[in-house]
Amino acid sequence: MAFKFEKLKVWQKAIDLADEVDKLTKTFPKDEIYVLTSQMKRAVDSISLNIAEGSTGQSNPEFKRFLSYALRSDIEVVNCLHLALRRGYISQEIFDKYYASCEEILALLSALIKTLK
Numbered sequence: 001m002a003f004k005f006e007k008l009k010v011w012q013k014a015i016d017l018a019d020e021v022d023k024l025t026k027t028f029p030k031d032e033i034y035v036l037t038s039q040m041k042r043a044v045d046s047i048s049l050n051i052a053e054g055s056t057g058q059s060n061p062e063f064k065r066f067l068s069y070a071l072r073s074d075i076e077v078v079n080c081l082h083l084a085l086r087r088g089y090i091s092q093e094i095f096d097k098y099y100a101s102c103e104e105i106l107a108l109l110s111a112l113i114k115t116l117k
Contacts, residue, residue: 005055010108014048014070017101021077024098028089036087040080046073047105060116067116071109078102 005011021044025037047070054066078099085095 003052003056005052008051008055008112010105010112011048011051011055013101013105013108014044014051014074017077017098017105018044018048020098020101024090024094028084032089036080036083036089040077040084043073043076043080046070047077051109064113064116067109067113071106071113074102074105074109 018041021040025040028037050066050070050073054063054070058066081090081095081098081102084090085092090098
């Protein structure tokens with residue numbers, strides 16, 4: 001692996017989640033394609049994108065800033081999950097699975113941010 005971010009467990013988990021959310025949103029109603037589907041996919045992709053961008057050639061404070069963006073995107077995915085559940089697009093079981101993934105990423109991001117202080 002040539003890039004520092006590729007070795008980060010949190011980036012690997014974020015990429016996995018992005019793939020899973022991509023598959024999940026394909027089951028959403030077509031009238032959500034430019035609304036919830038788009039928003040959720042952009043938010044979940046933003047997690048790994050910010051980790052990658054911040055890790056490459058950045059100072060620790062700069063990396064920390066990008067990690068905080070990734071953390072906020074992770075929380076945005078959680079909100080999208082709540083909307084999908086309330087609208088009946090996903091079951092409670094699916095919600096719980098993805099919620100747990102978001103919690104894990106949040107914990108990993110928080111721990112990485114603390115190491116940069």
